[in-house]
Amino acid sequence: MAELRELIRGLGWTDVRTYLQSGNAVFDVPPGSEGEERPRERLERAIAGHFGFEVHCLLRTQAELRAVADACPYPVAELDPAKLLVLFLEERPAPDHFDSLDPSTYAPDTFEVGDSAVYCYFPHGMGRSKLTDALSAVRPPLTMTGRNWRTVTKLLELTA
Template sequence: MTTRTYAALLRGINVGGHKKVPMAELREVLAGLGHTGVRTYLQSGNAVFTTARADAGLEELARELEAAIEGHFGFRVPCLVVDGAHLRAVAAACPFPAATLEGKQLHVTFLSEQPGEERFAALDEDVYLPEEFRLGDRVIYLYAPEGLGRSKLAEALARPAVVKGLDVTTRNWNTVAKLVELTAEPA
């Protein structure tokens, strides 16, 4: 039986006391969906799991998890599911010198689908320097030297003109690197 390893990225949980999702309960919810090897990372909604459901697509896995979370906790949480291969490709394609930056300076916004370049046409990138962004494969790489909390470019990239109709969630580089490690398939 062939299994695949995925990362579930939950958006907007455990922030300021809202949408509390204890990681132990999240692991139970994932196991209840038939997934195995369930692990979580940090309290911000990062879960890794394995499934033998070779026929399940990423979107299907995400919607099932959203429904299960809503059924268990009583509120909706947007979820993105990515496989380990995509995470490794995202890390390998990073256009910024990740090894020389602090994790808080480099972020990846994961997107449910690839946006067209026209979504970014109104952004005058020079206004935000030294902050920069680059579009990747269903991701936006963001270099924010002062961190995400102070980033004006992050605010601009979160505007409806850019993300309307997309499920999005952002992780710092340290988290991306850890998820790459956690989703590595055994040799």
């Protein structure tokens, strides 16, 4: 993660912080430091050039991250944060994108689709759930990455 922080700083971005060994980073992109590429594309190119492999990055502004957290349909204060997963989506799904999934098939695990995220609750943990595989197998495919609620709230703290 130290290498990732240095790489991001090398792009001219500031206040770089990372969370655990998770690949999650929080940083500021000062005006004029973006270059000709969008920040996501610039970061992906820098990672590929430095580390030698391609990584698809999903970036969220502080406001976008806050909006995803605020839109969570589950009573977060009452749940184990390790059992609540947010799947951040790169693209907005069509209203019927997940209609092929019958929620009763995955009970007691549940999911709710938001504008830019899918919220999943696993009361018995994610380890044996078939829901995550089913969500990632929905077609057409969506670019997504999952973070448990503990990580989401920590990233929000880091942006404050």
